[in-house]
Amino acid sequence: MSASQSAVRSRAEAIKVSRTFDWLILFTLFFVVLGGYHIHYMLTGGDWDFWTDWKDRRLWVTVAPIVSITFPAAVQACLWYRYRLPFGAVVCVLGLLLGEWVNRYLNFWGWTYFPVNFCFPSNLMPGAIVLDSILLLSGSLTVTAVIGGLAWGLLFYPGNWPIIAPLHVPVEYNGMMMTLADLQGYHYVRTGTPEYIRMVEKGTLRTFGKDVAPVSAFFSGFVSIIIYFLWHFFGKWFAQTTFISSEDF
Amino acid sequence: MAATTESVKADAAEAPLLNKRNMFLGAALYVIFYGWVRWYEGVYGWSAGLDSFAPEFETYWMNFLYIEFVLETITAGILWGYIWKSRDRKVMSITPREELRRHFTHWIWLVMYAIAVYYGASYFTEQDGTWHQTIVRDTDFTPSHIIEFYLSYPIYIITGGASFLYARTRLPSYQNGLSLMYLVSVVGPFMILPNVGLNEWGHTFWFMEELFVAPLHYGFVFFGWATLGVLGVVNTEVAAISKLLKKDLA
Numbered sequence: 407m408s409a410s411q412s413a414v415r416s417r418a419e420a421i422k423v424s425r426t427f428d429w430l431i432l433f434t435l436f437f438v439v440l441g442g443y444h445i446h447y448m449l450t451g452g453d454w455d456f457w458t459d460w461k462d463r464r465l466w467v468t469v470a471p472i473v474s475i476t477f478p479a480a481v482q483a484c485l486w487y488r489y490r491l492p493f494g495a496v497v498c499v500l501g502l503l504l505g506e507w508v509n510r511y512l513n514f515w516g517w518t519y520f521p522v523n524f525c526f527p528s529n530l531m532p533g534a535i536v537l538d539s540i541l542l543l544s545g546s547l548t549v550t551a552v553i554g555g556l557a558w559g560l561l562f563y564p565g566n567w568p569i570i571a572p573l574h575v576p577v578e579y580n581g582m583m584m585t586l587a588d589l590q591g592y593h594y595v596r597t598g599t600p601e602y603i604r605m606v607e608k609g610t611l612r613t614f615g616k617d618v619a620p621v622s623a624f625f626s627g628f629v630s631i632i633i634y635f636l637w638h639f640f641g642k643w644f645a646q647t648t649f650i651s652s653e654d655f
Numbered sequence: 656m657a658a659t660t661e662s663v664k665a666d667a668a669e670a671p672l673l674n675k676r677n678m679f680l681g682a683a684l685y686v687i688f689y690g691w692v693r694w695y696e697g698v699y700g701w702s703a704g705l706d707s708f709a710p711e712f713e714t715y716w717m718n719f720l721y722i723e724f725v726l727e728t729i730t731a732g733i734l735w736g737y738i739w740k741s742r743d744r745k746v747m748s749i750t751p752r753e754e755l756r757r758h759f760t761h762w763i764w765l766v767m768y769a770i771a772v773y774y775g776a777s778y779f780t781e782q783d784g785t786w787h788q789t790i791v792r793d794t795d796f797t798p799s800h801i802i803e804f805y806l807s808y809p810i811y812i813i814t815g816g817a818s819f820l821y822a823r824t825r826l827p828s829y830q831n832g833l834s835l836m837y838l839v840s841v842v843g844p845f846m847i848l849p850n851v852g853l854n855e856w857g858h859t860f861w862f863m864e865e866l867f868v869a870p871l872h873y874g875f876v877f878f879g880w881a882t883l884g885v886l887g888v889v890n891t892e893v894a895a896i897s898k899l900l901k902k903d904l905a
Contacts, residue, residue, distance in 0.1 A: 413751035413899040420903035423755065426673060430762040431889055436714055437769035438840070441776030445847075446782050449876045452867040456784065469868075486888040505777035513849025514661070515784040517697055518789040525785075596788035601866045644839070644883040647891045649832035 440501030443477040447502060453598060454467070455528050456514070458573050458593025460602060461566070467622040470528055471559040472629045474502075478534060479634045482541055482550070483641030492542035499534035503527060523573075524590045532565035533558040547638055555634040559627025563619050672752075673759040678766060685770045685810075689778070692802055695719075704798035705790060720801045727809040734817050742824035749827065755899050757825050758892065764818035765888070772844065776879060779803040789866035793870035795855040803850045812848065817840040828895035836887020843881015850874040 414420040449454070452475040454466040482494030506527035514525040540554040573587040584592070591602065703711040743749070749757070779802055786799040796805075819841045822829045829837075857871040 411751050412903055413755040414903050417903055420900050423672065424896075424904060426759075427762070427892075430759075430766060431892070434762070434765045434769040435889060437773045438882050438885040441769075441772035442844075442879045444777040445780050445879035446876050448784065449867055449872040449879075452784060453783070456788075456867070463857070480883055481886070488890060505773070506781070509778060509781040509785075512693070513778075514785045517700065517782065518785045520785065524849075525684060597791055597865045598788050598867075632724060640880070641886065643881065644836060645886040645890055646836060646885055647894060648835045650835050650838075651832045 428544075430450065430461070436497060436501050439477060439481060439498055440505050441521050443498055443502050446476065447474055449514045453602075454632040456525055457591060457594075457596070457602075458526075458570070458587040459526050459585075461528070461570055461573075461587060463563075463619040464622050466528075467497075467563050467619055468629075470530075470627045471533065471562045471623075472633055474499075474530055475533075475537075475555060475558050475630045475633050476637045476640075478537060479551075479637035480641030480644060482538070482640045484539055484645040487642070488645065494541075494649050495534040495537040496531075499530045520594060524594060528562075529566050529569060530562070533561045536561060547635075551631055551634040551638065555631035556627040558634075559625075559630040560623050562626065670756065672756050674763065679764045680688070681763060681767050682770055685767065685774065689774050689807075692806065696798060696802060700786070700798045707794035707796065716798055717796065718794060718803055722810075723801075723806050727806075727813065731809075731813045731816070734813060735820055738817060738820045738824060746825060746830060747827050751899055754827060755896075758896055758899070759790055760816070761822050762824060762892075764814070764821050768811065768814045768818050771807075771814040772882060775803070775807035775811040776844070776847075776882070779807040780875075783889065784865065784867045791859075792865075796860070804848065808844075808848045808851075811846045812841075826895070828891065834888070834891055836884040837883050838884075840888055841883030843878050843884060846878045846881070849876055850878060 414423060451469045454469055456458045462468060477500045478495035481498050485491040485494040485497075510522060510525050510527060515522050531597045536557045537550065537554040540557070541550040544550060544553075569589070573590070574585045576583055577586055577589055578584075579589055579592070591599065699715040703709070703715040706712060707716075779799070783799040783803045786797065790797070819837055822834070822837065853874050854871060
C-alpha cells in the first residue's frame, strides 16, 4: 500500500463518502442503541410502562426516570465528548419510543388485543430535550448530572400528565373508589395482575394525596443524578477503541 | 484522448464503493422474513399455541423449533466458514480505495446487525411480555419464546459474528489484535442466549406470572448493556475512515 495513494478520486467524492458514512453510522447507532436501551428499560421499568393501571403516582414516577437515564448518559458521554454532538439523549429516547410504539401497536394490540389507550408507553422526550440542552449550554458533566439529572426526574410526571390525567379521574365501581386506569386493569386481567396488587401505590404516603407525585419525582431526580454520573463513565468505557492482543487469551 | 477514454471505462467497470443493491436486499430480507414470522405467530399462536400438550402444538410450534435449530446451525456454519475460508491473507497490502470499499461492505454488515438487534432485543422481546401477560404458560417453549429466544437471538448472533469476522479478516484497521468493544458488542448480546437457561430455570418456580421487572430477568439487562460496545466500534471505524479521507477532506 502506498502512502501517497488516495482512497478517493476527488474532494467531491471524499465529501460524498463522508456523508454516506454519516448516515450508515447514524442508522446503526440508532437501532443498536434502541435494542439495548429497550431491553434494559422493559426489564427494569417495563411493567410500569406497559399498563396504565401501573402508572401510579408513586412507583412509576420513581422507577421510570431512574432506570431510563442510563443509556442517554452513556451515549452523551460518547457523542458529546468525542464529536460535540449534543443529541445523545434525544437519539436514545427517540429510539426507545419508536421500539415501544411499534410494539404496542403491532403486538400488544395487534396480537393480544389490549387497547392502545391501556398500553401506550411513557413520554420521556421533555427530559431528554432538557438533558441535551443543559449539556450543550454548560458543556459540563457535573452541571448536566446535577441539573439535568434532577430535571429528568422532576419533568417526568408533568411530561406525562396531559396523557395520563384523563385516566386518573376517580370513579366508583361496585362500591369501590378507584381511577379509570384501575378500572381498565380490573377488566384486562393479566398474569402480572397479582404482582400489581402487591406492589403498586401502597403505604401511608398515599394518605397525603396530592403530595405523593412531587415527593416521588424529587426522590427520583436525586437518584437520577447519581445514575447519570455512573452511566457517564460506563459510556466512556464503552466508547474506547482498545485492541487486545490474542496473547492475552 | 485514448488514455482518458480508457480511464473512464475503467472507472465505469469498477465495483461501486457502496453496493446499495446488496444493502437494500439484505434489509428487505430481514423485514420480509420477520413480517412472515409475525403473520405465523398471529395465526398459529392462538389456534395452535395455547396448550403445549395438544398435537397441533407439536405440529405448528415444536416442528418450527426443530427446523429453526437446524437452519441456524447450517447458516452459521456456512456463513462464518465462508468468511473465514475466503479471508484475505495479504490484508495489509491492499490499496486505500479497496480498503475504503471494504469499510463500506463492513458497514452493510453493521446495518444488518442493527436491524437484527432491533428485531431480537426490542420487537420480539417486548412482544414476549404481552404474550405471557395474556397466556398462562405450560412450557418453556412457548410460541413467543420459540421466536424470540431461538430464532431472533440466533439471527443477530449469526449476523454479529459475520460482521466481526468480516472486519477481522479483511480490514487492515482490525489487524492490531481483537477490538475489545467489537467483542463486547457481539459477545455480550450473544450471552443473552445462554442466559435463557437461567431464565427458564427460574420460571419453573413462577410459571403463573410474568412480571417483566422481576430480578430473574436482570441477566438479560446486564448483557443488553453490551450493545453499547457499538460506541467503541463506531469510534474505531471513524478513526480508520478519517485516516483514509483526511488528505482529501483537508
